[in-house]
Amino acid sequence: MTDPDRRGPAPAAEDPWPAPRARGPVEATVTLPGSKSLTNRALVLAAVADGPSVVRRALRSRDTSLMAAALTSLGAVVDTSGDDWRVTPLDAAAPAGDVAVDCGLAGTVMRFVPPVAGLATGAVSFDGDPHMRKRPVGEVLGALRTLGIDVTGDALPFTVRGTGSVAGGTVVVDASQSSQFISALLLAGARYERGVDVRHDGQPVPSLPHIDMTVAMLRQHGVVVDDADANRWSVAPGPVRAVDHLIEPDLSNAAPFLALAAVSGGTVTVRDWPAATTQAGDALRGILAAMGCMVTRTDAGLTVTGPDELQGVDLDLHDVGELAPAVAALCALATTPSHLRGIAHIRGHETDRLAALATELGRLGADVTEHPDGLELRPAPLHGGVWSTYADHRMAHAGVVVGAAVDGVLVEDVATTGKTFPDFAGSWAALLDRDV
Incomplete structure (x- = not known):
């Protein structure tokens, strides 16, 4: 058993899931659910917009359901009964009363909703799963x-007491732990009396593509955003125009499926891969x-064909840290050494992902060294065993990738993938059953 204070929640008590083994090259076409990052940003913007709107092909998962519930508790109406979610924005003149928001393990709920809560009227208390209490949010709360x-x-x-209006102005934050600190302040900033001018002071901000995503979506809503200067983002006060969004597939959730082509020497196509996107x-x-x-990318999607032997890589994943677990699993199966760096910030994700990856890969025989900001992996024969997920969907993805190439891998709490991909295990098993 790993140390829960360092590694995250203890593994679930349920029987571990036997990860299906690929017995030959996998040939498949995959349709992914919508992007969690895009869905939750679209919901927040819809809730502060100047009229009703629709979020089409919204991802239906734990994180997005928690976001919909949180915004509804503040006075918006989010109708999730269909594939397209209809949103009526909150009315600051209608008191929401004292309400409680469940953040679960969703960083976007914990960080994006408090700035909106200031626009509501009443006391809004926030809490979540036990491990969520360890994830950083103090910079956002201090800025508010x-x-x-x-x-x-x-x-x-923590508790936010909204009065229906927010003064706004200039804030300085250290967002070196999470780009979400910046996005959180920008999303509702146009509704503040003076807008918001956010300045970062600290080590480089990780996952910058996620801030680019936020800025792009704000501009789609007619919000004026100045991001011309490094480490500064300024949102002018004004209305947030109601806009319908069509949600792209979640490209980070493509990682295990494309990795399946890589480890099996097969060919996997992920449908509807966008020609241009802000997704990491x-x-x-x-x-x-x-x-x-x-x-190869075509209008049909992105197609990956695996090689005879996987080559190791030396990569700085600072901007795309959410891909690190799946990439680390591939590196453990490569025939040459790898070094993944620039990802100290993923220690503050759903679990300490660097420590968890080093522990679980090492448990299955990998030659892995944990560094303060990354992992070093050298070729070594892997064997079966139990893979703990620490209630982290990306850790589960890494476990099934290893299990596709190694006999006898048992993944604990595979249901944690429901955070961003409902019935991931069923989709994964069905894909491999065709090749067993």
Whole structure:
């Protein structure tokens, strides 16, 4: 058993899931659910917009359901009964009363909703799963105080007391732990009386593509955003125009499926891969090509064909840290050494992902060294065993990738993948059953 204070929640008590083994090259076409990052940003913007709108092909998962519930509790109406979610924005003149928001393990709920809560009227208490209390949010809460919002607490559980309006202004934050600190302040900033001018002071901000995603979506809503200067993002006050969004497939959730082509020497196509996107998962194209895969994008989607032997890589994943677990699993199966770096910030994700990956890969025989900001992996024969997920969907993805290439891998709490991909295990098993 790993140390839960360092590694995250203890593994689930349920029987571990036997990860299906690929007995030959996998040939498949996959349709992915919608992007969690895009869905939750679209929901927040719809909730502060100047009229009703629709989020089409919204991802239906735990994280997005928690976001819909949170915004509804503040006074918006999010109708999730169909594939297209209809949103009526919150009315600051209608008091929401004292309400409680369940953040679960969703960083977007914990960080994006408090700035919106300042626009509601009433006390809004926030809490979540036990491990969520360890995830950083203090920079956001401190910034909200500076902007004129009454906040009690610096970590979960905390309370925001909204008055229906927020003064806004300039704030300085250290967003080196998470780009979500910046996005959180920008999303509702146009509704503040003076807008918001966010300045970062600290080590480089990780996952910058996620801030680019936020800025792009704000501009789609007619919000004026100035991001011309490095480490500064300014949102002008004004209306947030109601806009319908069509949600792209979640490209980060493509990682295990494309990795399946890589480890089996097969060919997997992910349908509807966008020609241009702000999603971090688009970096998979270059990563898999560097490992020896053949990668092709057409109007039909992205197709990856695996090589005879996977090559190791030396990669700075600072901007795309969410891909690190699946990439680390591939590196453990490569025939040459790998070094993944620039990802110290993923220690503050759903679990300490660097420590968890080093532990679980090492448990199955990998030659892995954990560094403060990454992992070093050298070729070694892997064997079966139990893979703990620490209630982290990306850790589960890494486990099934290893299990596709190694006999006898048992993944604990595979249901944690429901955070962003409902019935992931069923989809994965059905894909491999065709090749067993």
